[in-house]
Amino acid sequence: MSLNWQEEISDAEKARSIQGLPSEESMVLYPSARSLLESQALFNEDRPFVKWLEGDEVRSASYTELHNLGKQTANFLRTKKIMYDHRVILNSRNNLETVAKHMGLWLEGAVAIPATGENNSNIAESVDPFPDDDFIKRIKQQSTDYELRQKAKLSDDMIYFTAQNDRTIALSHNNVLSGALSNSLHLNISEEDVIVCPMPMGDSFGFIAGLVTATYAGGIFAPCESEPMEMCTLAAKTNARWMLANNSLLSKLLDDADEYRPQLPDDLQFIAPADGLSSDMVLNVLNRLGCQTITGYFSTECSSFATLTPADLNDSEYRSLFADSTVLPIGGGLQTTEAYIHDAKGSPVQDRKLGELVIRGHTVMQRYVEDESGTGTAFRNGWLHTGRKGFKITLDENNVKFFLKN
Secondary structure (H helix, E strand, C coil): CCCCCCCCCCHHHHHCCECCECCCCCCCCCCCHHHHHHHHHHHHCCCEEEEEEECCEEEEEEHHHHHHHHHHHHHHHHHCCCCCCCEEEECCCCHHHHHHHHHHHHHHCCEEEECCCCCHHHCCCEECCCCCCCHHHHHCCCCCCCCCCCCCCCCCEEEEEECCCCCEEEEEHHHHHHHHHHHHHHHCCCCCCEEEEEECCCCCHHHHHHHHHHHHHCCEEEEEECCHHHHHHHHHHHCCCEEECCHHHHHHHHHCHHHHHHHCCCCCEEEEECCCCCHHHHHHHHHHHCCEEEEECECHHHCCECEECCCCCCHHHHHHHCCCCCEEEEEEECCCEEEEEECCCCCECCCCCCEEEEEEECCCCCEECCCHHHHHHHEECCEEEEEEEEEEEEEECCEEEEEEEC
Protein backbone atom coordinates (compact mmCIF):
# COMPACT_ATOMS: atom_id res chain seq x y z
CA MET A 1 0.00 0.00 0.00
CA SER A 2 1.35 3.41 -0.89
CA LEU A 3 2.29 5.69 1.96
CA ASN A 4 -0.48 7.81 3.49
CA TRP A 5 1.23 11.11 4.12
CA GLN A 6 -1.24 11.89 6.91
CA GLU A 7 0.20 9.11 9.04
CA GLU A 8 2.55 10.02 11.85
CA ILE A 9 5.87 8.74 10.58
CA SER A 10 9.41 9.95 11.14
CA ASP A 11 11.24 12.41 8.91
CA ALA A 12 13.76 9.64 8.24
CA GLU A 13 11.08 7.29 6.88
CA LYS A 14 9.56 10.08 4.79
CA ALA A 15 13.02 10.74 3.36
CA ARG A 16 13.34 7.05 2.41
CA SER A 17 10.07 7.22 0.45
CA ILE A 18 9.52 8.33 -3.12
CA GLN A 19 6.30 9.64 -4.68
CA GLY A 20 4.24 8.14 -1.87
CA LEU A 21 5.95 4.74 -2.10
CA PRO A 22 7.63 3.77 1.21
CA SER A 23 10.91 1.91 1.36
CA GLU A 24 9.06 -1.30 2.28
CA GLU A 25 7.54 -1.28 -1.22
CA SER A 26 10.87 -1.54 -2.97
CA MET A 27 11.40 -1.20 -6.71
CA VAL A 28 14.28 -3.69 -6.77
CA LEU A 29 13.79 -7.24 -8.02
CA TYR A 30 15.78 -9.01 -5.31
CA PRO A 31 15.12 -9.39 -1.56
CA SER A 32 18.82 -9.02 -0.63
CA ALA A 33 22.35 -8.85 -2.03
CA ARG A 34 22.59 -12.62 -1.55
CA SER A 35 19.58 -13.15 -3.78
CA LEU A 36 21.05 -10.77 -6.38
CA LEU A 37 24.34 -12.69 -6.50
CA GLU A 38 22.68 -16.12 -6.65
CA SER A 39 20.24 -15.05 -9.36
CA GLN A 40 22.91 -13.50 -11.57
CA ALA A 41 25.20 -16.51 -11.15
CA LEU A 42 22.36 -18.82 -12.17
CA PHE A 43 21.45 -16.68 -15.19
CA ASN A 44 24.94 -15.70 -16.41
CA GLU A 45 26.94 -18.80 -15.38
CA ASP A 46 30.23 -18.78 -17.32
CA ARG A 47 30.01 -15.24 -18.64
CA PRO A 48 32.83 -12.94 -17.43
CA PHE A 49 31.97 -11.07 -14.25
CA VAL A 50 35.24 -9.61 -12.93
CA LYS A 51 38.33 -8.66 -14.94
CA TRP A 52 41.62 -7.40 -13.52
CA LEU A 53 45.28 -6.98 -14.40
CA GLU A 54 48.06 -9.34 -13.34
CA GLY A 55 51.21 -7.79 -14.73
CA ASP A 56 50.36 -6.90 -18.31
CA GLU A 57 47.73 -9.63 -18.70
CA VAL A 58 43.98 -9.37 -18.13
CA ARG A 59 42.58 -12.12 -15.93
CA SER A 60 38.89 -12.85 -15.58
CA ALA A 61 36.49 -14.80 -13.40
CA SER A 62 32.96 -15.83 -14.36
CA TYR A 63 29.74 -15.33 -12.44
CA THR A 64 29.83 -19.00 -11.42
CA GLU A 65 33.45 -18.76 -10.24
CA LEU A 66 32.77 -15.65 -8.16
CA HIS A 67 29.61 -17.17 -6.69
CA ASN A 68 31.62 -20.24 -5.67
CA LEU A 69 34.35 -18.04 -4.21
CA GLY A 70 31.68 -16.16 -2.26
CA LYS A 71 30.31 -19.44 -0.89
CA GLN A 72 33.80 -20.56 0.11
CA THR A 73 34.37 -17.22 1.84
CA ALA A 74 31.03 -17.56 3.65
CA ASN A 75 32.02 -21.05 4.83
CA PHE A 76 35.33 -19.63 6.08
CA LEU A 77 33.45 -16.91 7.97
CA ARG A 78 31.46 -19.62 9.74
CA THR A 79 34.69 -21.12 11.06
CA LYS A 80 35.24 -17.73 12.71
CA LYS A 81 31.71 -17.79 14.25
CA ILE A 82 30.56 -14.94 12.01
CA MET A 83 26.92 -15.09 11.05
CA TYR A 84 23.85 -13.09 10.10
CA ASP A 85 23.84 -9.44 11.29
CA HIS A 86 27.41 -9.55 12.63
CA ARG A 87 29.37 -6.38 11.97
CA VAL A 88 32.70 -7.18 10.33
CA ILE A 89 35.56 -4.76 9.64
CA LEU A 90 37.47 -5.72 6.51
CA ASN A 91 40.66 -4.44 4.95
CA SER A 92 41.11 -4.14 1.19
CA ARG A 93 44.35 -5.82 0.17
CA ASN A 94 43.79 -6.50 -3.51
CA ASN A 95 40.84 -6.30 -5.82
CA LEU A 96 39.73 -9.92 -6.19
CA GLU A 97 40.08 -10.45 -2.45
CA THR A 98 37.87 -7.45 -1.76
CA VAL A 99 35.16 -8.73 -4.13
CA ALA A 100 35.24 -12.18 -2.49
CA LYS A 101 35.07 -10.75 1.04
CA HIS A 102 32.00 -8.70 0.28
CA MET A 103 30.27 -11.59 -1.47
CA GLY A 104 30.90 -13.87 1.48
CA LEU A 105 29.31 -11.30 3.76
CA TRP A 106 26.36 -10.92 1.35
CA LEU A 107 25.67 -14.65 1.54
CA GLU A 108 25.87 -14.74 5.34
CA GLY A 109 23.82 -11.57 5.79
CA ALA A 110 26.61 -9.98 7.83
CA VAL A 111 27.35 -6.24 7.79
CA ALA A 112 30.52 -5.09 6.03
CA ILE A 113 32.53 -2.23 7.52
CA PRO A 114 35.40 -1.11 5.24
CA ALA A 115 38.37 -0.26 7.45
CA THR A 116 38.12 3.53 7.38
CA GLY A 117 37.33 5.60 10.44
CA GLU A 118 38.50 5.47 14.03
CA ASN A 119 35.16 4.67 15.66
CA ASN A 120 34.31 1.58 13.66
CA SER A 121 36.10 -0.84 16.00
CA ASN A 122 33.61 0.16 18.71
CA ILE A 123 30.63 -1.06 16.70
CA ALA A 124 32.09 -4.26 15.19
CA GLU A 125 31.89 -7.85 16.43
CA SER A 126 34.92 -8.87 14.36
CA VAL A 127 37.95 -7.05 12.95
CA ASP A 128 39.23 -8.41 9.63
CA PRO A 129 38.92 -12.16 10.33
CA PHE A 130 40.26 -13.07 6.89
CA PRO A 131 43.67 -14.70 6.20
CA ASP A 132 46.54 -12.22 5.83
CA ASP A 133 48.49 -14.29 3.29
CA ASP A 134 47.45 -16.30 0.23
CA PHE A 135 43.83 -15.29 0.79
CA ILE A 136 42.39 -16.80 -2.40
CA LYS A 137 44.41 -20.01 -2.08
CA ARG A 138 43.32 -20.52 1.53
CA ILE A 139 39.69 -19.62 0.89
CA LYS A 140 39.55 -22.15 -1.95
CA GLN A 141 40.28 -24.89 0.57
CA GLN A 142 36.71 -24.40 1.79
CA SER A 143 33.80 -26.29 0.27
CA THR A 144 31.59 -24.73 -2.40
CA ASP A 145 28.63 -26.52 -0.82
CA TYR A 146 26.79 -23.82 1.07
CA GLU A 147 23.70 -24.16 3.25
CA LEU A 148 21.75 -20.96 3.82
CA ARG A 149 20.95 -20.41 7.50
CA GLN A 150 19.21 -17.07 7.82
CA LYS A 151 18.06 -14.83 5.01
CA ALA A 152 18.85 -11.14 5.09
CA LYS A 153 15.94 -8.84 4.28
CA LEU A 154 15.87 -5.65 2.24
CA SER A 155 15.45 -3.62 5.42
CA ASP A 156 18.50 -5.20 7.11
CA ASP A 157 21.80 -3.34 7.37
CA MET A 158 24.21 -4.34 4.60
CA ILE A 159 27.20 -2.03 4.97
CA TYR A 160 28.55 0.79 7.14
CA PHE A 161 30.63 3.64 5.78
CA THR A 162 32.40 6.57 7.40
CA ALA A 163 31.09 9.82 5.94
CA GLN A 164 33.02 13.04 5.39
CA ASN A 165 31.62 14.31 8.69
CA ASP A 166 33.22 11.28 10.45
CA ARG A 167 29.83 9.80 11.28
CA THR A 168 29.18 6.14 10.50
CA ILE A 169 26.38 5.62 7.98
CA ALA A 170 24.14 2.53 7.95
CA LEU A 171 22.97 1.44 4.50
CA SER A 172 20.42 -1.34 4.06
CA HIS A 173 20.23 -3.93 1.29
CA ASN A 174 17.37 -1.88 -0.16
CA ASN A 175 19.49 1.30 -0.13
CA VAL A 176 22.40 -0.28 -1.99
CA LEU A 177 20.32 -2.31 -4.45
CA SER A 178 18.08 0.68 -5.22
CA GLY A 179 21.18 2.71 -6.07
CA ALA A 180 22.42 -0.08 -8.33
CA LEU A 181 19.03 -0.27 -10.05
CA SER A 182 19.02 3.48 -10.72
CA ASN A 183 22.60 3.50 -12.00
CA SER A 184 22.10 0.54 -14.33
CA LEU A 185 18.91 1.99 -15.81
CA HIS A 186 20.36 5.46 -16.33
CA LEU A 187 23.50 4.10 -18.00
CA ASN A 188 21.63 1.33 -19.84
CA ILE A 189 24.36 -1.16 -18.95
CA SER A 190 24.52 -4.29 -21.12
CA GLU A 191 26.11 -7.66 -20.38
CA GLU A 192 29.13 -6.74 -22.52
CA ASP A 193 29.79 -3.40 -20.81
CA VAL A 194 32.88 -3.07 -18.63
CA ILE A 195 33.01 -0.70 -15.65
CA VAL A 196 36.56 0.12 -14.53
CA CYS A 197 36.76 1.00 -10.83
CA PRO A 198 40.03 2.32 -9.37
CA MET A 199 40.65 1.33 -5.76
CA PRO A 200 40.76 2.97 -3.30
CA MET A 201 38.21 5.59 -4.27
CA GLY A 202 36.09 7.37 -1.70
CA ASP A 203 37.18 5.02 1.09
CA SER A 204 35.84 1.95 -0.76
CA PHE A 205 32.43 3.56 -1.29
CA GLY A 206 32.84 3.96 -5.05
CA PHE A 207 34.13 0.39 -5.23
CA ILE A 208 30.97 -1.02 -3.65
CA ALA A 209 28.66 1.17 -5.72
CA GLY A 210 30.43 0.01 -8.89
CA LEU A 211 30.47 -3.66 -7.88
CA VAL A 212 26.78 -3.83 -6.98
CA THR A 213 25.77 -1.83 -10.07
CA ALA A 214 27.71 -4.20 -12.35
CA THR A 215 26.20 -7.21 -10.58
CA TYR A 216 22.66 -5.83 -10.83
CA ALA A 217 23.06 -5.09 -14.55
CA GLY A 218 24.79 -8.39 -15.35
CA GLY A 219 27.79 -6.41 -16.62
CA ILE A 220 31.54 -6.75 -16.09
CA PHE A 221 33.33 -5.20 -13.11
CA ALA A 222 37.00 -4.31 -13.61
CA PRO A 223 38.75 -3.19 -10.40
CA CYS A 224 42.28 -1.78 -10.40
CA GLU A 225 44.63 0.37 -8.38
CA SER A 226 44.19 4.15 -8.60
CA GLU A 227 47.38 4.54 -10.62
CA PRO A 228 46.74 6.34 -13.93
CA MET A 229 48.62 4.00 -16.26
CA GLU A 230 47.06 0.89 -14.71
CA MET A 231 43.60 2.46 -14.99
CA CYS A 232 44.16 3.32 -18.66
CA THR A 233 45.75 -0.03 -19.50
CA LEU A 234 42.86 -1.99 -18.00
CA ALA A 235 40.35 0.25 -19.79
CA ALA A 236 42.15 -0.26 -23.10
CA LYS A 237 42.55 -4.03 -22.77
CA THR A 238 38.93 -4.59 -21.75
CA ASN A 239 37.49 -1.94 -24.11
CA ALA A 240 35.76 -0.42 -21.09
CA ARG A 241 32.58 1.60 -21.49
CA TRP A 242 32.85 3.47 -18.19
CA MET A 243 35.45 4.38 -15.60
CA LEU A 244 34.54 5.52 -12.11
CA ALA A 245 36.61 8.52 -11.13
CA ASN A 246 36.70 11.56 -8.89
CA ASN A 247 38.29 14.99 -8.95
CA SER A 248 41.66 13.65 -7.81
CA LEU A 249 41.86 10.84 -10.37
CA LEU A 250 40.77 13.10 -13.23
CA SER A 251 43.42 15.63 -12.20
CA LYS A 252 46.09 12.92 -12.33
CA LEU A 253 45.01 11.95 -15.84
CA LEU A 254 45.01 15.58 -16.97
CA ASP A 255 48.53 16.09 -15.61
CA ASP A 256 49.84 13.77 -18.33
CA ALA A 257 46.97 13.79 -20.80
CA ASP A 258 49.17 13.33 -23.89
CA GLU A 259 50.45 10.04 -22.48
CA TYR A 260 47.13 8.67 -21.25
CA ARG A 261 44.73 9.74 -24.00
CA PRO A 262 45.96 7.16 -26.58
CA GLN A 263 45.24 4.40 -24.03
CA LEU A 264 41.58 5.29 -23.53
CA PRO A 265 38.83 3.62 -25.60
CA ASP A 266 37.08 5.95 -28.03
CA ASP A 267 33.65 5.75 -26.40
CA LEU A 268 34.80 5.63 -22.76
CA GLN A 269 32.88 7.88 -20.36
CA PHE A 270 33.98 8.86 -16.87
CA ILE A 271 31.43 8.73 -14.05
CA ALA A 272 32.39 11.19 -11.34
CA PRO A 273 30.78 12.77 -8.26
CA ALA A 274 30.16 16.51 -8.39
CA ASP A 275 32.39 17.22 -5.38
CA GLY A 276 35.52 19.05 -6.53
CA LEU A 277 34.43 19.24 -10.15
CA SER A 278 33.66 22.33 -12.21
CA SER A 279 32.24 22.79 -15.69
CA ASP A 280 35.64 24.08 -16.82
CA MET A 281 37.33 20.90 -15.61
CA VAL A 282 34.70 18.68 -17.24
CA LEU A 283 35.26 20.40 -20.60
CA ASN A 284 39.03 20.19 -20.08
CA VAL A 285 38.68 16.41 -19.67
CA LEU A 286 36.74 16.27 -22.93
CA ASN A 287 39.24 18.43 -24.83
CA ARG A 288 42.42 16.78 -23.54
CA LEU A 289 41.34 13.18 -22.87
CA GLY A 290 38.55 12.88 -25.44
CA CYS A 291 36.02 11.57 -22.91
CA GLN A 292 32.72 12.89 -21.61
CA THR A 293 32.16 12.94 -17.84
CA ILE A 294 28.78 11.93 -16.44
CA THR A 295 28.41 13.67 -13.11
CA GLY A 296 25.82 14.08 -10.39
CA TYR A 297 25.20 14.37 -6.67
CA PHE A 298 26.87 11.41 -4.95
CA SER A 299 27.22 10.79 -1.22
CA THR A 300 27.39 7.96 1.27
CA GLU A 301 24.12 9.19 2.81
CA CYS A 302 22.44 8.56 -0.57
CA SER A 303 24.03 5.10 -1.12
CA SER A 304 25.17 6.16 -4.60
CA PHE A 305 24.24 8.84 -7.12
CA ALA A 306 20.98 10.66 -6.44
CA THR A 307 21.16 12.57 -9.74
CA LEU A 308 23.15 12.14 -12.96
CA THR A 309 23.65 14.08 -16.17
CA PRO A 310 22.57 12.34 -19.40
CA ALA A 311 24.79 9.59 -20.81
CA ASP A 312 23.66 9.96 -24.43
CA LEU A 313 24.53 13.55 -25.42
CA ASN A 314 26.30 14.36 -28.67
CA ASP A 315 29.35 16.64 -28.60
CA SER A 316 27.40 19.84 -29.22
CA GLU A 317 24.74 19.05 -26.59
CA TYR A 318 27.41 18.12 -24.06
CA ARG A 319 29.42 21.30 -24.55
CA SER A 320 26.27 23.39 -24.31
CA LEU A 321 25.29 21.72 -21.02
CA PHE A 322 28.62 22.64 -19.40
CA ALA A 323 29.03 26.06 -21.05
CA ASP A 324 28.43 28.13 -17.89
CA SER A 325 31.58 28.00 -15.77
CA THR A 326 29.82 29.42 -12.68
CA VAL A 327 27.62 26.35 -12.16
CA LEU A 328 27.94 22.57 -12.46
CA PRO A 329 25.04 20.59 -13.98
CA ILE A 330 24.19 17.45 -12.00
CA GLY A 331 21.24 16.19 -14.06
CA GLY A 332 17.90 15.02 -12.71
CA GLY A 333 16.72 12.59 -10.05
CA LEU A 334 17.15 8.90 -10.85
CA GLN A 335 14.63 6.04 -10.81
CA THR A 336 14.59 5.57 -7.03
CA THR A 337 15.29 9.15 -5.88
CA GLU A 338 13.69 12.57 -5.88
CA ALA A 339 15.59 15.85 -5.65
CA TYR A 340 14.39 19.38 -4.95
CA ILE A 341 15.61 22.82 -3.92
CA HIS A 342 14.42 24.24 -0.58
CA ASP A 343 14.89 27.58 1.15
CA ALA A 344 16.16 27.98 4.72
CA LYS A 345 12.64 27.37 6.08
CA GLY A 346 12.27 24.07 4.23
CA SER A 347 9.91 25.38 1.57
CA PRO A 348 10.32 24.65 -2.17
CA VAL A 349 11.77 27.49 -4.23
CA GLN A 350 10.99 28.56 -7.77
CA ASP A 351 13.11 27.75 -10.81
CA ARG A 352 16.51 29.44 -10.99
CA LYS A 353 16.33 30.61 -7.36
CA LEU A 354 19.22 29.54 -5.15
CA GLY A 355 18.53 27.16 -2.27
CA GLU A 356 19.64 23.88 -0.69
CA LEU A 357 19.61 20.60 -2.61
CA VAL A 358 17.48 18.06 -0.73
CA ILE A 359 17.03 14.36 -1.55
CA ARG A 360 14.56 11.62 -0.71
CA GLY A 361 14.02 8.10 -1.99
CA HIS A 362 14.82 4.44 -1.50
CA THR A 363 18.58 5.01 -1.68
CA VAL A 364 18.62 7.36 1.33
CA MET A 365 20.50 5.95 4.33
CA GLN A 366 18.88 4.30 7.34
CA ARG A 367 20.64 6.39 9.97
CA TYR A 368 23.92 7.50 11.46
CA VAL A 369 24.97 4.56 13.64
CA GLU A 370 24.47 5.22 17.36
CA ASP A 371 23.94 8.92 16.64
CA GLU A 372 20.29 9.95 17.01
CA SER A 373 21.16 13.64 17.14
CA GLY A 374 23.11 13.55 13.89
CA THR A 375 20.35 11.53 12.22
CA GLY A 376 17.77 14.07 13.32
CA THR A 377 19.82 16.92 11.90
CA ALA A 378 20.28 15.18 8.53
CA PHE A 379 16.56 14.39 8.13
CA ARG A 380 14.27 17.42 8.30
CA ASN A 381 10.82 18.01 6.81
CA GLY A 382 10.88 14.55 5.24
CA TRP A 383 14.04 15.18 3.22
CA LEU A 384 17.75 14.42 3.52
CA HIS A 385 19.56 17.76 3.62
CA THR A 386 22.81 17.86 1.64
CA GLY A 387 24.08 21.31 2.57
CA ARG A 388 24.86 22.00 -1.10
CA LYS A 389 23.61 25.21 -2.72
CA GLY A 390 22.04 25.05 -6.16
CA PHE A 391 18.98 25.68 -8.27
CA LYS A 392 16.63 23.81 -10.60
CA ILE A 393 15.17 24.32 -14.06
CA THR A 394 11.87 22.61 -14.90
CA LEU A 395 11.64 21.59 -18.55
CA ASP A 396 8.35 19.72 -18.08
CA GLU A 397 6.53 17.81 -15.34
CA ASN A 398 8.85 14.80 -15.61
CA ASN A 399 12.05 16.59 -16.51
CA VAL A 400 13.68 18.75 -13.83
CA LYS A 401 17.40 19.51 -14.04
CA PHE A 402 19.60 20.58 -11.13
CA PHE A 403 22.71 22.73 -10.96
CA LEU A 404 25.21 23.34 -8.15
CA LYS A 405 26.97 26.63 -7.58
CA ASN A 406 30.74 26.29 -7.93
